[in-house]
Amino acid sequence: MCKLGINIDHVATLRNARGQHHPDPLKAAMILKETQVDSVTMHLREDRRHIKDKDIYLIKEKVDLPINLEIAPTEEMTKIALKLNPRSVCFVPEKRMEITTEGGLNIETNMLKIEKLLNSLSNSKINVSCFIEPSFTQIDCIKSLGIKTIEFHTGSYADSKTKKVMEKNLSLIRNAVEYATKLGLDCHAGHGLNYDNVYNIAAIKEIKELNIGHFIIGDAIFCGLKNSIIKMKEIINSARK
Ligand code: PXP
Numbered sequence: 471m472c473k474l475g476i477n478i479d480h481v482a483t484l485r486n487a488r489g490q491h492h493p494d495p496l497k498a499a500m501i502l503k504e505t506q507v508d509s510v511t512m513h514l515r516e517d518r519r520h521i522k523d524k525d526i527y528l529i530k531e532k533v534d535l536p537i538n539l540e541i542a543p544t545e546e547m548t549k550i551a552l553k554l555n556p557r558s559v560c561f562v563p564e565k566r567m568e569i570t571t572e573g574g575l576n577i578e579t580n581m582l583k584i585e586k587l588l589n590s591l592s593n594s595k596i597n598v599s600c601f602i603e604p605s606f607t608q609i610d611c612i613k614s615l616g617i618k619t620i621e622f623h624t625g626s627y628a629d630s631k632t633k634k635v636m637e638k639n640l641s642l643i644r645n646a647v648e649y650a651t652k653l654g655l656d657c658h659a660g661h662g663l664n665y666d667n668v669y670n671i672a673a674i675k676e677i678k679e680l681n682i683g684h685f686i687i688g689d690a691i692f693c694g695l696k697n698s699i700i701k702m703k704e705i706i707n708s709a710r711k
Contacts, residue, residue: 472672472706473508475538477683482520495525499533505699511681513540526554548587558597560621574602574623577611584615604646613653620650621658624671628662640670651676665705672709
């Protein structure tokens, strides 16, 4: 089966719009637990525009669900990860003015920086992954750093304007997953996935985990968080039959 992590950042976006407590990411994490998702994903951005430090500490304390913490590859964020001790950390690129994570992390040009951060995390049990584009060069760099898990950015696939382009982006992901799996790496994927485009990604059997956020939280406004997660799980599971 393909594991599902739900990113609850945008529950916090809505909460922060009023600067008060509602809707509470903690309550969302509790619903995730009830709906038996495999992990709760949160991106602690440097500008704290959605999830705040206190959200992740509270969720860690109150909800028995593995945390996948997305962070920029910086010393400050790595220190927070060490203090929080989540199940996993995913290094993502971060630009201040971007609306969402635009593209994957360039491992090739950040080798030394990432190596240093990996050294700081080496005494912990945190599993490290990096969010990258489906590129063989990037995969080779991940492998040479000794990182065991990759999350492939599915944004280009999800945002494809034509069927032909979508097919091309899908085969880039398929080929990258195949290559990474042959190198012994665990493959995850996410970004921009919704009910219409998740099937083809979930059908790539080597992908062990999907991380989905914005669409589910948006759909939850109309259907309720539990129902939206159940529907997404049904589609993902149908792709594995
Ligand atoms: N995976 C990673 C590493 C991300 O940065 C994001 C977006 O924060 C997602 C998955 C989820 O993307 P979306 O919110 O578009 O489903």
